[in-house]
Amino acid sequence: MQTHIKRLIFISVIAVTLSGCTSMKTMEATGGSLADGVIELSYTRSPSETSLFDEQDALKTATKRCKAWGFKKADAFSGEQTSCRDQIGSRCDVYLVTKKYQCVGKS
Secondary structure (H helix, E strand, C coil), rough: CCCHHHHHHHHHHHHHHHCCCEEEEEEEEEEECCCCEEEEEEEECCEEEEEEEHHHHHHHHHHHHHHHHEEEEECCCCCCCEEEEECCEEEEEEEEEEEEEEEEECC
C-alpha cells in the first residue's frame, strides 16, 4: 500500500511540474509557538503560479528550529494553509502558503 501511495505522489508531482508555471520554493520560518512546540514555515506565490517545496528540506529547517528550543525533532502536520498576503482591491496579488510542524521529544 505504501509503495502505491508513493507512486501516486511521485506521478502527481511530475504532472504538476510538467504542466508549466511551476516553481520550487524554499520554506522559511515565519512563526510558531515555543509554548505549543509548533513551528510555522511559509513561502509566497503569485495567483498564476503552481508551487512545490522540498518536504525533506522543510523538515530539516523545522527540526533545526525545534532543536534550538530543546526538542529532538519536528513532525509535519498534514496539509498546508493558503492565505492572501497582498490584496489589490478584491483580487489577491500574493498568496502565503504555510505548513506547521510539531516539535517532539524533549532533549
